[in-house]
Amino acid sequence: MKKLINKPDEVVKEELQGVELAHADIVKVHYDPNYVVRVDAPVKGKVGLLSGGGSGHEPMHGGFVGMGMLDAACPGAVFTSPTPDQMLEATKAIDGGAGVLHIVKNYTGDIMNFEMAADLAKAEGIEVEAVVVDDDVAVKDSLYTAGRRGVGLTVLMEKLVGAAAEEGRSLKEVADLARKINGQGRSMGMALTSCTVPHAGKPTFDLPEDEMEIGIGIHGEPGRTRMKIKPADEVTEMLMTPIIEDLPFKSGDQVLLFVNGMGGTPLIELYIVYRKAVEIAEKHGLKVVRKLIGPYITSLEMAGASITMLKMDDDLIKLWDAPVKTAGMRWGV
Amino acid sequence: MAITRDEVLSWLQAYIQVISENMEYLTELDSAIGDADHGANMNRGFQAVLAKMPSMEDKDVGTILKTVGMTLLSTVGGAGGPLYGTFFIQAGTKLAGKMELTLADWAAAVEAATNGVINRGKASVGDKTMIDALTPAVEVLNEAVRQDLSVSEGLKKSAEAAENGMKSTIPLVARKGRASYLGERSAGHQDPGATSSFLLLDTAAKVWANNL
Numbered sequence: 001m002k003k004l005i006n007k008p009d010e011v012v013k014e015e016l017q018g019v020e021l022a023h024a025d026i027v028k029v030h031y032d033p034n035y036v037v038r039v040d041a042p043v044k045g046k047v048g049l050l051s052g053g054g055s056g057h058e059p060m061h062g063g064f065v066g067m068g069m070l071d072a073a074c075p076g077a078v079f080t081s082p083t084p085d086q087m088l089e090a091t092k093a094i095d096g097g098a099g100v101l102h103i104v105k106n107y108t109g110d111i112m113n114f115e116m117a118a119d120l121a122k123a124e125g126i127e128v129e130a131v132v133v134d135d136d137v138a139v140k141d142s143l144y145t146a147g148r149r150g151v152g153l154t155v156l157m158e159k160l161v162g163a164a165a166e167e168g169r170s171l172k173e174v175a176d177l178a179r180k181i182n183g184q185g186r187s188m189g190m191a192l193t194s195c196t197v198p199h200a201g202k203p204t205f206d207l208p209e210d211e212m213e214i215g216i217g218i219h220g221e222p223g224r225t226r227m228k229i230k231p232a233d234e235v236t237e238m239l240m241t242p243i244i245e246d247l248p249f250k251s252g253d254q255v256l257l258f259v260n261g262m263g264g265t266p267l268i269e270l271y272i273v274y275r276k277a278v279e280i281a282e283k284h285g286l287k288v289v290r291k292l293i294g295p296y297i298t299s300l301e302m303a304g305a306s307i308t309m310l311k312m313d314d315d316l317i318k319l320w321d322a323p324v325k326t327a328g329m330r331w332g333v
Numbered sequence: 334m335a336i337t338r339d340e341v342l343s344w345l346q347a348y349i350q351v352i353s354e355n356m357e358y359l360t361e362l363d364s365a366i367g368d369a370d371h372g373a374n375m376n377r378g379f380q381a382v383l384a385k386m387p388s389m390e391d392k393d394v395g396t397i398l399k400t401v402g403m404t405l406l407s408t409v410g411g412a413g414g415p416l417y418g419t420f421f422i423q424a425g426t427k428l429a430g431k432m433e434l435t436l437a438d439w440a441a442a443v444e445a446a447t448n449g450v451i452n453r454g455k456a457s458v459g460d461k462t463m464i465d466a467l468t469p470a471v472e473v474l475n476e477a478v479r480q481d482l483s484v485s486e487g488l489k490k491s492a493e494a495a496e497n498g499m500k501s502t503i504p505l506v507a508r509k510g511r512a513s514y515l516g517e518r519s520a521g522h523q524d525p526g527a528t529s530s531f532l533l534l535d536t537a538a539k540v541w542a543n544n545l
Contacts (some may be wrong), residue, residue: 004498009371033407054411062406062508076410077373077377078375079368079369080368080410080411081410081411082411083406083407083408083409086407107511108412108454108509109414111411112412112415112416112454113410113414113415115415139514145512145513145516146509146510146511147513182377197368198367199360199369199372200360200364202371204368204369205364217511219511220368221367221514221515224514226513233500273406280369322540
C-alpha cells in the first residue's frame, strides 16, 4: 500500500482537521461524534439537510456542506456508514424548527443507521423525513437484492434540494422534490483499477492491467462484468446506453449530464468521456441543458468514471443555477 | 451449573481477542464479496467495548450486554453496527437484572437477539447473512433446553450448528447487503457476518466449556 497518510486509524480525523482549517468560513467540524456542520447552523425556519456515508468519497459529503447545499454531513470510517449517535447530534445541530431531511444512499448499513437515528431524533421531538437515493442502473433492482445503490445522483440531489431548502420550501416539499429527482435520474460507473482501503492495506479486488470492470460501485465493490479494456468512446457508449434505456430518457428531454471521476482519473479523460456522452445524448434527441464534470463522488484512488443523467425542468434548472457556497461546489456567490 | 456474571465478562474478553486475531481473516472474506471493512469495523467496536469493561464489572448481565450493544452501535458503523448493536441490546433486555444464567436463559437471550437482527436487517435463512449461522444455533439451543442438556453440551452443539450454518453460506447467492450486488458472483465465498456470528457462539462454547 502506497498512501499519503500517517496511520490508518487517524485518516478520517486528520482529514476533518484539514477541512476545518481550510474552510472555517463555511463549516465547523465537531468531533466525537464526528460531523461537519454549516458555520451558521441552525438556520432558523429553514429545513435542515443532513447526509452522510462512509469516508473515501470526498468531496462528498463534507465538501457539500454550506449555503445552498447541506447543513451537515456525517463521515463514517472509510467506506463504512456513520453511526446513529453522529446522525442524531448532527440532526439536533441543524434543526432550525422546520424539520430535518436525511438524504440516504441505498446501502444496507446506511439505511439501518439512518433509520435508528431518525427514530432517536423523533423521540426528541424533531420532525425528520428520509429520502433514499438509488440511481445505479448496474444493479438489478429486485426483491432478491439490497436494491440499487445510491451513486452520482446523490451529488445532484444535494445541490438541488439544498437550493430548495434555502428558498424556504417546507420539509414535505423538499422531501417530495428529492423523491422526484431520484425518480428521474440514473447513473452507471466503470473502473480501470481497484482501490485500497487504508485498513485493508491491499486492493479490494484485483483487476488485471488490460481489463476493466463495468458497473462498479463507489466502494470498490466489484461490478457486474469484467472485460478487456476498450477505447473511451466505446466505454462511454456502454455507460450511456443502459442509463438512457432504463429511465427511459426520450427524445426532447432536457438533461443534466454529469461525468464523474472516481478519484484516480484525470480531467483530461473525463472531458473525452463528456464529449462522447454529449454526442450520444444528442443522437437520442436529448438536450444537455446543464453539466457537471469532475471528481465529486469518488472511490479513494480508483481510476474510472461514472455518468449520471437527470431529466430537468424549469424548476430544477432554476435550483441548479441558484447560488451555492461549499468547499466542493461554489457558484453565484 | 449456571453461567456467572464473571463468566459472561470472560466470554466478552475472549471474543474481543478473537476478533482482534481474526480481523484480517474477516476483512479478507469481506473483500471477496463486500467492501473489505468487516474486520476493521468489528475490531474498532470491540476495542471500544474493551475500554468500557472496567465500568461493567459490577453490573448485572443485562446491563453489561446492553452497554456492549450501545457501544457497538456508536462505533462499528456499516451494517455490522446496527446488527451487532441490536443483537447485544436485545440479549441484554432479555437478561435484565440477572447475575447468572441457566442454559434456558441463554437460549432465550440468543433467540431474542437473533429476532432483533432479523427485524433490523429483514434477512431470512438462505440470504447469506449472520442469520444463517444464528438461526440454526437458536434451534439447537432450544432443543438442548428441552432435553435438559448441560450448559457445556448445549453450547457445544449450538457452536457446531452455527459452524455448519456459516459453511452453508459458501455456495449461496447473497440476497441482502452489499454482497447481493454481485448476484451469482457472490456464490463460492463464505459470508463474513455469518463468520463473526459463528465466532461469537464458538467463543461462548469454549469459554464456558467447563459448565456441566
